[in-house]
Amino acid sequence: MILRRQFLVGAAATVAAPSVLRAQGAAYVLGTLFPMSGANAEFGTMYLNGVQLALDHIAADKMLKNGIDLRPIDSQGTAQGGAVGMTRLANVDRASYVLIGFTGVSKAAAPIGDRAKVVMVNGGGVGPDLATLSPYFWNILPLANQEVRAVLPFIKEKGFKRIAMIYTEDPSGMAVHAELKSGLPGVGGELVGAYGVAPTLTQFAAIAAQVRDVRPDAVFFASVSGVQAVQIVKQLRDNGISQQIMTYSTGNLPSVSALPESEGLVFTGQSADWAATEPTMKRFVTGWREKLKSEPTTYGLNYYNATLLFAQLAKGLEAAGKPVSGETLREEMLRVRTFQLAGGEVTFAENGTASTGVQLNQVRGGRIYKIA
């Protein structure tokens, strides 16, 4: 005959068993919210390649006691897709950490992730407004306004006084405009002309004429679109502007750097030296080349690092005997702050934005050289 105490102990054990088992061996759920179909599927695939490469390395190193269960959701690159996908990842898949891309998707998903206390990490969008979406929304790449500060010492060194600017009228373009406008007086320069354009504009002859009229020492353009960047550079040169042209990470795109008119183009960019000997970066570059038979990209690197970051945070929590959840991951990030990722140390600010290195590059003979 079963005593009442035995029955209660048995019942309690039955009720508690699933959570105990879950704590002991269930894999951590890592979600991705990338565009996997439609016009932006190429980006989503590139992002996911970085994540999967990192998961391979984490598994090979046996970094975590529990495995990582990857749950990729197609955001379709839309705000609605972001909201639906985030709801599913937070409520059905119970993901504690979601990698996210695209500004519209991020802005729609952020309130849902914030309510559910799910950490979201952006490695693709550069709009500065992404820095303030939620305490649970982190950026693992320099945002456009942070990046452009790196060009100011170059302007001072070259003695450029009169700067003209062409920028897209979107959050990133406008932030770069504001940053340059406020930063130039500090290096003895001034913004003598600023021309806002639609992100889809491809005809710049009239703007080039206006730029020529203000007689600048150098021209800075801010556009995230490779197609537009190519047209800006080409049409500025075609319309007789021979002065120094500068931009930010768009200059990294092969379509821009390979353009004959881009000769001498100076641009800022996230520090990413594929020839570096630093072990994690070397492993990323080698792994990418072997697995994907192509050259690595900074987007792939960002999501590789974002996945490594999760593993490092979860490892820290495992060591401390704490559960892995959005809240504990954030606590751990705020406790550690600086992480050793591919490319070097990355430090996160209170708002979750990483200060990664920014370098200055120049195009010479169709190739990119680091100049500062």
Add this chain to the structure above:
Amino acid sequence: MIAYIVNLATLVAIFGIAAASMNLLIGYAGIFSLAHGAFFGIGAFAAAQLALNLTPDLLLAFLAAASLSIALSLCLALPALRVRGEYFIAASLGLQMFAVTVFHEAPSLTGGHGGLAGIPQATLLGIEVGTPWRFLAVAAVTLVLSLLLIQILMRGSFGRALMAMRDAESAAMAFGKNIPLLKTLAVAAGCGLVGIAGALYAFHISFVIGDSFTLEQSVLLQAMVIIGGAGTLAGPLVGTLLILLLPAALTFMPMIPPTEIGTVQQFLYGAAMTLLMIFRPGGIAGQSVGRR
């Protein structure tokens, strides 16, 4: 899981209203508009601006969204009075493109390319209705009321006149029907209703951006009506269910590899739509042409 289902159900209710409003134009009046996505957006931006600057009251948002959509629907009604068929489609396409440009290039009204974020949770007569269950209830009630309104309208003389105009415009005119007025009213009613759907969408997603109201959105609404069954009350709702839930259901299939999920989803989705149109051209809930 429940929260996910509630979220999907809310979207179904919102898009159900939008599709039903599209059905008013396509199914009952025979007006094929490619600018419905733009009016969806106008409603969403109107509600978002009201919520961000004045009050998140849903009834006021409905009023603002519907009023603005109806007022601007005259831009669509104007070409509808002068042209028909494919010429009207081209005119509405122009309006859609114009609207998207305004959405992107008027940052003070629409947030421009960055959109409007941080839309507060909706209230209804002072009661907070932003929680998922409450908002679903509000959206579902709005859907039911919209369908009831359409049913009442279509059973009356207005509905019969619209259907007469759809089937034979010249004959309807010969019987003394005021075709320009009918078209204007149909466009105004359809756009007003989709404006209300837009307001619900803005509160539900909490973020509106011009990219959500492009030509693709108009085509999606058309697809919901045509697949479900144009000219029927249930058709748009069936189409909405299919178009919104099929992709969501596919993501639960474990046999689809993670990296290929997008491709497989698009392939299955396209194949299902094509087969439906081959074997049931009148739409799932539609009747044969002779019986309609």
